[in-house]
Amino acid sequence: GAVVSQHPSRVICKSGTSVKIECRSLDFQATTMFWYRQFPKQSLMLMATSNEGSKATYEQGVEKDKFLINHASLTLSTLTVTSAHPEDSSFYICSAQDSDTQYFGPGTRLTVL
């Protein structure tokens, strides 16, 4: 149980385009989901907390107009990177909360050319 999927697993896009990443909880409902960014050999950096039916809460320094989060249902949250630039290239990981525990997706490798 407690499986979280992410799609796509990797994406390459041109600078200036937008990219959408989906995060789904497959066998449980998640009122709260989280979006993280991870740089090579570093720990997770929380970007935002996504609550179903309400606006996401962004961490300090994260541009909400650049990283759009939509949590439209209890099993789906999406992260859209708008007008992507090479510095947005990173590993993005989502998690979904089931009771006290966060369960993570497999991650999405974004490369912006």
Added chain:
Amino acid sequence: EDQVTQSPEALRLQEGESSSLNCSYTVSGLRGLFWYRQDPGKGPEFLFTLYSAGEEKEKERLKATLTKKESFLHITAPKPEDSATYLCAAGDGGFKTIFGAGTRLFVKA
């Protein structure tokens, strides 16, 4: 300020050489202490949740323990496939989860 500190940053073991990873935490109203395993290029995989001091949980060669200030992840007779980064996280009373920087474990055959 809530904080989670893991040590060592990296640990190199020979196959079969048991050891422990440390996680020190300072959190108001601990909701749970979590351990994850992360392989390169993948999302963290959930291992354990501990709720109160004195609690222990085991899974194969791994055993997690909890005190009021620390948690330990004991690895008994590790194998090369146990090589990974192990992340510790503490949940506070406000439903925020604070992650440590992780311990990179290398097990050599």
